[in-house]
Amino acid sequence: MSIRFEVVRNDGAARLGRLQTPHGTVDTPVFMPVGTQATVKGLTPPQLQDAGARIILANTYHLALRPGEEVIAGLGGLHQFMAWDGPILTDSGGYQVYSLALSRKIDDRAAVFRSHIDGRLLELSPERAVAIQEGLGSDIAMCLDECPPANTTAAELREAVCRTVHWAERCRAAHRRPDQALFAIVQGGTDLELRGRCAEALAGLDFAGYALGGFSVGETAAQMLAVLGPSAALLPVHRPRYLMGVGRPEDIVAAVACGVDMFDCVLPTRNGRNAMAFTAAGPLRLRNAQHKRDPAPLESGCSCYACRHFSRAYLHHLFLADEMLGPVLLSLHNVAFYCRLMDEVRGAIGQGRFTEFRSVSLARWGVRL
Amino acid sequence: MSIRFEVVRNDGAARLGRLQTPHGTVDTPVFMPVGTQATVKGLTPPQLQDAGARIILANTYHLALRPGEEVIAGLGGLHQFMAWDGPILTDSGGYQVYSLALSRKIDDRAAVFRSHIDGRLLELSPERAVAIQEGLGSDIAMCLDECPPANTTAAELREAVCRTVHWAERCRAAHRRPDQALFAIVQGGTDLELRGRCAEALAGLDFAGYALGGFSVGETAAQMLAVLGPSAALLPVHRPRYLMGVGRPEDIVAAVACGVDMFDCVLPTRNGRNAMAFTAAGPLRLRNAQHKRDPAPLESGCSCYACRHFSRAYLHHLFLADEMLGPVLLSLHNVAFYCRLMDEVRGAIGQGRFTEFRSVSLARWGVRL
Numbered sequence: 155m156s157i158r159f160e161v162v163r164n165d166g167a168a169r170l171g172r173l174q175t176p177h178g179t180v181d182t183p184v185f186m187p188v189g190t191q192a193t194v195k196g197l198t199p200p201q202l203q204d205a206g207a208r209i210i211l212a213n214t215y216h217l218a219l220r221p222g223e224e225v226i227a228g229l230g231g232l233h234q235f236m237a238w239d240g241p242i243l244t245d246s247g248g249y250q251v252y253s254l255a256l257s258r259k260i261d262d263r264a265a266v267f268r269s270h271i272d273g274r275l276l277e278l279s280p281e282r283a284v285a286i287q288e289g290l291g292s293d294i295a296m297c298l299d300e301c302p303p304a305n306t307t308a309a310e311l312r313e314a315v316c317r318t319v320h321w322a323e324r325c326r327a328a329h330r331r332p333d334q335a336l337f338a339i340v341q342g343g344t345d346l347e348l349r350g351r352c353a354e355a356l357a358g359l360d361f362a363g364y365a366l367g368g369f370s371v372g373e374t375a376a377q378m379l380a381v382l383g384p385s386a387a388l389l390p391v392h393r394p395r396y397l398m399g400v401g402r403p404e405d406i407v408a409a410v411a412c413g414v415d416m417f418d419c420v421l422p423t424r425n426g427r428n429a430m431a432f433t434a435a436g437p438l439r440l441r442n443a444q445h446k447r448d449p450a451p452l453e454s455g456c457s458c459y460a461c462r463h464f465s466r467a468y469l470h471h472l473f474l475a476d477e478m479l480g481p482v483l484l485s486l487h488n489v490a491f492y493c494r495l496m497d498e499v500r501g502a503i504g505q506g507r508f509t510e511f512r513s514v515s516l517a518r519w520g521v522r523l
Numbered sequence: 524m525s526i527r528f529e530v531v532r533n534d535g536a537a538r539l540g541r542l543q544t545p546h547g548t549v550d551t552p553v554f555m556p557v558g559t560q561a562t563v564k565g566l567t568p569p570q571l572q573d574a575g576a577r578i579i580l581a582n583t584y585h586l587a588l589r590p591g592e593e594v595i596a597g598l599g600g601l602h603q604f605m606a607w608d609g610p611i612l613t614d615s616g617g618y619q620v621y622s623l624a625l626s627r628k629i630d631d632r633a634a635v636f637r638s639h640i641d642g643r644l645l646e647l648s649p650e651r652a653v654a655i656q657e658g659l660g661s662d663i664a665m666c667l668d669e670c671p672p673a674n675t676t677a678a679e680l681r682e683a684v685c686r687t688v689h690w691a692e693r694c695r696a697a698h699r700r701p702d703q704a705l706f707a708i709v710q711g712g713t714d715l716e717l718r719g720r721c722a723e724a725l726a727g728l729d730f731a732g733y734a735l736g737g738f739s740v741g742e743t744a745a746q747m748l749a750v751l752g753p754s755a756a757l758l759p760v761h762r763p764r765y766l767m768g769v770g771r772p773e774d775i776v777a778a779v780a781c782g783v784d785m786f787d788c789v790l791p792t793r794n795g796r797n798a799m800a801f802t803a804a805g806p807l808r809l810r811n812a813q814h815k816r817d818p819a820p821l822e823s824g825c826s827c828y829a830c831r832h833f834s835r836a837y838l839h840h841l842f843l844a845d846e847m848l849g850p851v852l853l854s855l856h857n858v859a860f861y862c863r864l865m866d867e868v869r870g871a872i873g874q875g876r877f878t879e880f881r882s883v884s885l886a887r888w889g890v891r892l
Contacts, residue, residue, distance in 0.1 A: 191840070191846055192840065193841060193848045195846065195847055196848060196851070197848070198828070198848070198852075199832070200828075216844075220843060220844060221836070221840045221843070225836065229816070229834055235834070235836075235837055235840075236837065237832040446590065447594055447598070449598055459567070464606055465598055465604070467594065467604075468561070468604055471560070471589070471590045471594075471604075474590070479562045479564070479565060479567070481847065482565070482847070483567075
C-alpha cells in the first residue's frame with residue numbers, strides 16, 4: 155500500500171498518529187504549508203525543512219494550467235521539479251474551479267470552465283483530476299469533489315453531495331499509481347444528515363484517507379465549529395482525517411479536539427507577505443511604527459532563523475523599504491510558528507492534557523471560541 | 524589600524540592581495556554584492572555566504588534616509604542589524620545625491636537635496652557623511668565626493684575634483700572610529716591630467732584605500748577602459764584600489780588587468796530579479812519559452828544551491844508564475860557566478876596566467892573589448 159496510518163494515542167477525540175508515505179513518515183496532527191504553484195511562496199525547501207515542515211500541499215488546478223502536469227512528469231515529477239523530497243499532497247482542483255475559474259459549468263460528467271490565466275476553455279473530470287495528480291506524482295491525491303458555497307440551497311447541496319460520491323467512485327476506478335494514496339472528500343455543508351450519508355457512502359468505497367471539504371467557504375467559524383465534531387466522528391477511525399483549507403491557529407486546535415489529523419492553509423505565508431507575524435502572544439503587525447527601534451525578535455523563545463538573527467526593528471525596516479527579504483523572513487517565521495504549534499499539540503495529546511493545552515492556548519492568544 | 528592590505532603577487536598590473544578587516548580577511552580581487560537598504564535583495568546572509576560572498580556594500584544615502592543611522596546605531600550597528608558578520612563597506616552617499624535625490628544643490632559646504640522617498644530637505648556634508656558611516660559601523664567608510672555626469676564641462680569637472688579633494692580633507696579630519704578605515708575617491712572623469720592631480724593630492728593625505736569614482740556615469744565602456752589603466756596606475760601601490768559601481772564580468776576582468784582590487788555592482792541581483800542568469804557561456808533569459816522543458820541546471824558545473832537542485836524548466840516556471848523564489852534563486856546564482864569569477868581571477872593571477880585567463884574568458888562569453 156502507498157501509505158500506512160496508525161493512531162498512536164487518543165486523548166478525548168484528539169488523536170496522535172503516524173502517517174507513512176513513500177517520501178517519509180510524518181507525525182499527526184500535522185500542518186501542511188501550501189505550495190500552490192510548486193513553491194511555498196518565497197521559501198526554499200531547506201528553509202521549509204528548518205521551519206519544521208514535513209509535508210506540503212500543491213494545487214492541481216494551478217499546476218495543470220501552468221506549466222502543465224505533462225511538463226512536470228517529463229521532468230521526473232513534482233518532488234524533483236521543486237526539489238522537495240518529503241511527502242506532498244495534491245488537492246483535486248475542485249475548490250479552485252469553484253473559487254478561481256471563469257464561466258464555470260458543472261454537470262455529472264465534468265466541470266467545464268475557463269482558465270483564470272488566459273481564458274482557455276478547460277475541462278476537469280474525475281478521471282482527468284486523477285490523471286493530473288498521477289502525472290504530478292504526489293504521495294496523496296484527492297478525489298474531485300463539488301464544493302458549493304455556504305449560501306447554497308438545500309437542493310443544490312444534496313446534488314453536490316451525490317455528485318461528489320459519484321465522482322469519488324469514478325476517481326477510485328481511474329486511479330492506477332501504486333505509490334500514491336487516494337483520499338475521498340466528504341461534502342454536505344453544515345447539514346449533518348447529508349454529511350453522514352456522504353461519509354457512509356465514501357467509507358463503503360474504502361479510501362486511504364478522508365477529508366472534510368466544504369468548510370471555509372463563507373460560513374462563520376462558529377457555524378463550522380458547531381458541525382465539525384459530529385462531522386469528524388462520521389469518518390472511519392483508522393484512516394487519516396484531513397480538514398481542507400482550515401485555518402487560523404484557534405480553528406486548528408479546535409479541529410484537533412474533534413479528531414482531525416491533517417491541515418493546510420495559506421495563512422502563514424499570505425499573512426507573512428502582508429507583514430503579519432503569528433506569535434504565542436497573538437499577531438504582530440510589522441509595519442506598525444511601534445517596532446521602529448524594537449531590538450526584540452518577533453517572538454522570544456522561537457528558534458526559527460528569523461527569530462534567531464533579526465530584530466522587529468529590522469523586519470519593520472524591510473517592509474517599509476519594500477524589500478523581498480521581509481516577506482521571506484515573516485513567511486519563514488509563520489510556517490515555523492504553525493509547525494511548532496503542531497509539535498505542542500502532539501506533545502499535549504501524547505501526555506493526555508490536550509484539553510488543558512487548548513484552553514491555555516486560546517487564553518494566551520486572547521481568543522474566545 | 525582598522526584594516527591591513529598586502530599585495531601577495533603581481534601578474535602584469537593585476538594584483539593578488541589580502542585585505543584584513545575587523546570582521547575578517549578577504550582575498551582580492553574581490554566582488555562585493557550590493558546590500559543597498561541593509562539587505563542584498565532577496566538573499567539571507569547564509570545564502571550570501573554559500574554563494575561565496577565575503578564582503579558586501581551598503582548605501583549610506585538610503586540608510587540615512589530610512590531607517591536613519593541613529594536607529595541602526597541604537598540596535599548595535601549595521602552588522603548586527605542585518606545579521607551579516609563579515610566585512611561591510613559603505614559608500615558615502617555622494618553618488619546617490621547625484622543619481623536619486625531631488626532638487627540637488629551642491630556648494631563647497633555641503634550637498635543640499637530633497638529625499639526621493641518623502642521630499643524632506645536634507646543636507647550631506649563631508650562631516651555628516653562620516654558621522655553617518657561611523658553610526659552604521661561599517662569596516663570601510665568612503666569620503667564624500669562630488670560625482671558629475673559624463674557629459675559635464677571641463678570647468679565643472681575641475682570644480683568637482685577640487686571639491687572632492689577638499690571634502691576628503693574634511694572627512695579625514697572628522698573621522699574618529701579606530702575600527703573603521705576611510706577610503707578616498709579619485710574623480711576626474713576621463714581627463715587623465717585631472718585624475719593625476721586628484722590622485723596625487725589624495726595620496727598626500729595617506730588614506731587607507733583609494734577608489735576610482737566617476738565611472739559608469741554615462742560614458743561608454745570603451746571610454747572607461749581607455750583611461751582605467753593609467754588612472755589605476757596613479758594610485759598608491761600599497762593601498763587597496765576600488766572601482767566603484769563597475770560592472771559587467773568583462774569590465775571587471777579588464778579592470779583587474781589594470782590593477783584594481785575591489786568591485787561592487789547591482790547587476791547580479793538586479794538581473795537576477797529580471798530573469799537573467801550569468802553563465803560561463805554568456806547570459807540566459809529564463810522567461811524564454813525555450814527553457815520550458817529543459818532539465819539542465821542554469822550552468823553545468825556551478826555548485827550554487829540553485830544549480831545543484833533546480834532545472835531551467837523550474838526557474839522558467841517560477842518567473843512565468845510570478846513567484847518570489849525565481850528572483851531569489853537567480854540572484855543567488857548570479858552572486859555565486861560573480862564570486863566564482865573572482866575565485867578564478869585570483870587563481871589565474873596566483874599562477875601568473877591572468878592575461879591568458881582574460882582572453883579565454885572574453886572569448887567564452889562572446890565579448891570583444
